Amino acid sequence: MEVNKNLSDKAKKDLELVNRAKSGDQAAYTAIMARYREPIFYLVMKMIRNESDAEDLSIEAFEKAFKKLDQYTPQYAFSTWLFRIATNHCIDFIRKKKLKTTSIDEAIDDDRGGTYQIQVEGKSKDPEEKYIEKQKINLMREIVTKLDEPYQSLVEMRYFKELSYEEIATERDIPLGTVKAQLFRARALLSELIRKSKSSI
Numbered sequence: 160m161e162v163n164k165n166l167s168d169k170a171k172k173d174l175e176l177v178n179r180a181k182s183g184d185q186a187a188y189t190a191i192m193a194r195y196r197e198p199i200f201y202l203v204m205k206m207i208r209n210e211s212d213a214e215d216l217s218i219e220a221f222e223k224a225f226k227k228l229d230q231y232t233p234q235y236a237f238s239t240w241l242f243r244i245a246t247n248h249c250i251d252f253i254r255k256k257k258l259k260t261t262s263i264d265e266a267i268d269d270d271r272g273g274t275y276q277i278q279v280e281g282k283s284k285d286p287e288e289k290y291i292e293k294q295k296i297n298l299m300r301e302i303v304t305k306l307d308e309p310y311q312s313l314v315e316m317r318y319f320k321e322l323s324y325e326e327i328a329t330e331r332d333i334p335l336g337t338v339k340a341q342l343f344r345a346r347a348l349l350s351e352l353i354r355k356s357k358s359s360i
Contacts, residue, residue: 310345
């Protein structure tokens with residue numbers, strides 16, 4: 160594998176962490192996230208302008224990058240590659256959001272001065288789909304119980320009880336920034352547990 164000789168010291172350190180992560184070193188994954196958590200979040204926030212979505216998309220960008228680590232080549236800096244993944248992930252999100260926000264109920268003007276509406280059949284889930292969804296939720300709850308505290312409680316409060324970050328901070332009497340940082344870490348740990356559960360099946 161050809162390595163760019165002009166890589167900065169920071170980029171060389173990244174490469175060392177990436178190689179360790181490829182060999183299964185969990186501490187290397189954590190170190191990569193620690194180095195790039197804030198830069199990725201601010202990049203995403205600049206594009207999305209919604210803090211809650213930005214936090215979710217940041218985690219998802221890391222997940223995508225970690226799954227594709229074997230595709231990274233050190234001909235250029237790891238940070239460049241990581242930022243490109245995050246940017247593309249945001250673009251996909253924006254495109255999907257635009258599609259979802261296009262109303263199908265509103266009348267649309269045609270070029271003859273008339274209007275028409277799109278009729279869409281309701282797609283209620285059949286019993287089998289409902290059963291599968293329930294099984295997925297049960298499996299997720301089971302995986303969450305494997306998290307250490309305070310991560311387990313935070314995930315339950317945020318995703319099962321659907322409390323806001325502010326409500327969690329008030330209930331646990333901790334700073335809002337701490338809630339966000341711990342939930343960020345909790346999602347990373349949860350992602351790793353899910354990855355392990357899939358590989359063991």
